[in-house]
Amino acid sequence: MNMKIHTPEGELMDEVVELxxxxxLFSGGKIGVLENGKPNAGLLLTEIAEGLAERIxxxxxxxTGKGERANAATACNPQVVGMLxxxxxxxxxxxxx
Amino acid sequence: xxxxGGMESSSQFLELSDxxxxxxxxxxxxxxxxxxxxxxxxTDERVTEMLSHVKASPEEVITVLPPxxxxxxxxxxxxxxxxxxxxxxxxxxxxxxxxxxxxxKINLRGVNTTTHPVAPLLxxxxxxxxxxxxxxxxxxxxxGNRANATVGRAIRLVLLHVAGAVPGPGDAxxxxxxxxxxxxxxxxxxxxxxxxxxxxxxxxxxxALTIHCGENPHNFHDMESENIERILDKGASVMATFGVNNAxxxxxxxxIILCPEHALTASNQGWSREDVSNYxxxxxxxxxxxxxEQFNLLAWADWMKSLSDEELVPMTQKVENIKVLVSGGAxxxxxxxxxxxxxxSVTVPI
Numbered sequence: 001m002n003m004k005i006h007t008p009e010g011e012l013m014d015e016v017v018e019l020x021x022x023x024x025l026f027s028g029g030k031i032g033v034l035e036n037g038k039p040n041a042g043l044l045l046t047e048i049a050e051g052l053a054e055r056i057x058x059x060x061x062x063x064t065g066k067g068e069r070a071n072a073a074t075a076c077n078p079q080v081v082g083m084l085x086x087x088x089x090x091x092x093x094x095x096x097x
Numbered sequence: 098x099x100x101x102g103g104m105e106s107s108s109q110f111l112e113l114s115d116x117x118x119x120x121x122x123x124x125x126x127x128x129x130x131x132x133x134x135x136x137x138x139x140t141d142e143r144v145t146e147m148l149s150h151v152k153a154s155p156e157e158v159i160t161v162l163p164p165x166x167x168x169x170x171x172x173x174x175x176x177x178x179x180x181x182x183x184x185x186x187x188x189x190x191x192x193x194x195x196x197x198x199x200x201x202k203i204n205l206r207g208v209n210t211t212t213h214p215v216a217p218l219l220x221x222x223x224x225x226x227x228x229x230x231x232x233x234x235x236x237x238x239x240x241g242n243r244a245n246a247t248v249g250r251a252i253r254l255v256l257l258h259v260a261g262a263v264p265g266p267g268d269a270x271x272x273x274x275x276x277x278x279x280x281x282x283x284x285x286x287x288x289x290x291x292x293x294x295x296x297x298x299x300x301x302x303x304x305a306l307t308i309h310c311g312e313n314p315h316n317f318h319d320m321e322s323e324n325i326e327r328i329l330d331k332g333a334s335v336m337a338t339f340g341v342n343n344a345x346x347x348x349x350x351x352x353i354i355l356c357p358e359h360a361l362t363a364s365n366q367g368w369s370r371e372d373v374s375n376y377x378x379x380x381x382x383x384x385x386x387x388x389x390e391q392f393n394l395l396a397w398a399d400w401m402k403s404l405s406d407e408e409l410v411p412m413t414q415k416v417e418n419i420k421v422l423v424s425g426g427a428x429x430x431x432x433x434x435x436x437x438x439x440x441x442s443v444t445v446p447i
Binding site for chain 2: 010
């Protein structure tokens, strides 16, 4: 006999987040690295940023951590986010390992 | 509207061809749902019965759970409680646990997504233990008791289905751990020489629930000692290890789950719960230089950073991070449950 059962997943929030449009002309722009606190993250992300800067004719500008008392499992300090927003047009970062 | 008063949408229901337990098992597997074990079919009748134990609209959102950002509505939580095999009278406990997981102190996004093996340990306190049949005695961590097993499992299913903490896309735990199936115990107040654990935090409630996000229990046994120092030295030796996250993150908590006989030994010497914490804080230490040899990154409190290599460093930055309570039955085994590190336990009334 057929029966109906409930699905187990909760609905996702209705909020729609749109991705920002791709910068059409990045030439001459600045790239920053937000190091997430995991071992060698800064090293890896800097290598990528340098390679990317060379490839798209941009400038590799800055490497920063998440700020005082922040670590790999916590959010980046708002001051650091603000600083990056002012200083660079593209930020590379990582999640977990 | 459905019988629960909530809005029906086609995505809320699935057709099941029959009531054979293997049918839902295979259907859920085909959707990538479930914890790998057989499930109870969440029929409307069972979900409605579960919801009858709370005064809330089925579609009311209890909290939103990361990383997926799924809405933990009463309905969604009830569905998972049915799937887990909960009796409907357990449902208010499951709801309070989900609410507590939404507390920012838990840092559920980190708990769910980290590579570290961490699971929310539920500890039930007070009159709810006896009223609902939780096992606070012999074998409290399991197996064999329906309340412990299914309430813990319901939380895991909520984390899998609503929070999206699925190994791979939503849970990066390198090896996982068995307590990611179910992890629920109860405080053995009848055999505890001390006040209820929630009361030690200033919470005077008939029943309460604690959530501590931690590793599996690390056992320590002492069958022969007649003084608590010798027993706790073994607990301290279990704590003083480089392998846990708490070794390099000094803000981490430790739950010390003493068996009744070890607790009685402490009490017979006039020791309070705080005395046990103080002793472990002093004894579970290693030289600062050894930590520096072992770790490139040490998330230590400022006062710990200034210690010389020869000085002993405790396994947590303050004694209040060592929590003590009694659970389990006869036999002289206790355990230590280290936290993930970047999480704080929460105790709430129920």
